[in-house]
Amino acid sequence: MNRPLRVDLDMFEGPLDLLLFLIKRDELNIYDIPISKITRDFLAFVELAKELQLHSAGDFVLMAATLMKIKARMLLPIEAEHDEEIEDPRTELMNMLLEYKRYKEAAHALEGMERQERPHYYRLPPPWVPGEEETTAILEDVKLYDIMLTFQYLIKNYEDPASHMVDIEEVSMSEQAGYLMTLLQTQDKIQFSSLIHQFESRLVLVVTFLALLDMLRSRQVRIKQSQLFDDLLISRGKEFGTH
Amino acid sequence: MELTDLKKIVEALLMASPIPLTETRFKMCMKDEAELTLGLEEIIESLQADYDDSGRAFTIKKVAGGYQLVTRADFEIYVKGLFTKTGKLRLSQAALETLAIVSYRQPVTRNEIEAIRGVNSDSSIRTLLDRKLLEIRGRDDGPGRALLYRTSTEFLQYFGLDSVKDLPKLKEVEDLLSEDQQELV
């Protein structure tokens, strides 16, 4: 009866998503969830997840605890007063699952709309150059988030006057990206730790790391890490060499 | 003013405007009220017909409460070359779920989003703020005074919506239940 959990972990957005998957896979009744079975399957998954260091592992562990609590409450003998209504310990979980499902479907609808809009590109006019009497400004384009980020950026530089005294090293992200590209042309894999020892200063290392993140974003490289705090393994990405 | 002239003005405005052209903004640009012999909608319709007839590569879209020029879908394969190798970046499932929750429940706090998704949503909120699809809108009245989030004009543009009212209706829980029962049979 117990089918092995052979599923791609990236498929799930969180514990609720996994539960919905298990319910669907085993054709369970969401209104009458067999809590023992689902707890067992869920825990089997969390075991797997532990090894793989999911980003949201904490949320999965929390759900596992919730499931076990529900299971325990269902095993307890029910002693209720006559007029007291006994609530099924699973009700809250069911409501959460249904509520999440509503938004998951709405997200699916948004995805469809996104696909429909993809082929259209909005007109992007060249920036307007105001005449002298028109140097007015309003906020229509500015978000509160921009104000936060701007202040954070300014104040970081301001409150750290020591940073101005450091000798400026001649190092740029594009240079370091170029260096990584050269390495990857001859090597299939690079360990990030091997880079650490090559650079004499933290600044160069930090810039290299930023360059690496940028390359990751543009898919020029792939980065693998088997466990949190483990070494990073860098390899060529889909878009390697296209920029 | 004649329709022909009004059409040209609207065309110029659509060309120059970085945001959707609304009726209000159009009136502000016209200054002389007496010249406004037709409403924006009528002018747009006629202009749209011209574009269709002359086989232009662009069309007019009603979006975020106004009108904006967009390229026709047929040219996607060429236009996407302007931006990156892959064209527009698609939103992740996590970001879409977060957006779905905000769009139907706004304004909403991070806690509410996470309570529904059952998972930490910091990074998707951040991605959505960076892409200007979400914005911060004041604070909750509750004890924590948490930041409130809502969708932006860019959100409407991104999904081609005139207003959030045009979002498909959220399914009722009862509908979901009955669908599930049917699947069981």
Added chain:
Amino acid sequence: MELTDLKKIVEALLMASPIPLTETRFKMCMKDEAELTLGLEEIIESLQADYDDSGRAFTIKKVAGGYQLVTRADFEIYVKGLFTKTGKLRLSQAALETLAIVSYRQPVTRNEIEAIRGVNSDSSIRTLLDRKLLEIRGRDDGPGRALLYRTSTEFLQYFGLDSVKDLPKLKEVEDLLSEDQQELV
């Protein structure tokens, strides 16, 4: 490919391009070299002639080694309305920085603003005062009796804040940003 088809592609590219369309960029968008039976300049010339003949409100301008769609000068009096007065114009980086400092440090003197920004901020302060995003609120107690600046009620209303106390805290920004590294895994 026929000239008619090439013209449509170039039109779509001009529409969507945020920067002038260069020959190089055009070739990148075309992918299939064999389809390029004509150079960009020839296509542009023919397209330009079409626009002139059909009396479009826009034209093609040669700038910075590329081509751009711009509205014709005759329509400037209308187009201006999009950007001036209550119209929209991007807040310059200088103005944004000044506004950010006043938001978080108010009431604040010009000297403090300039100390943080490291540059003269007279003109951005003036712009923000003109736009009623900043107000003068009394004078500093210090020896110079410098003017004190703070954000206006309009500023708060725009972002849906009750008071400056409701501005997002730096801690909250950092919480959002700190999720970054985890995305890696």
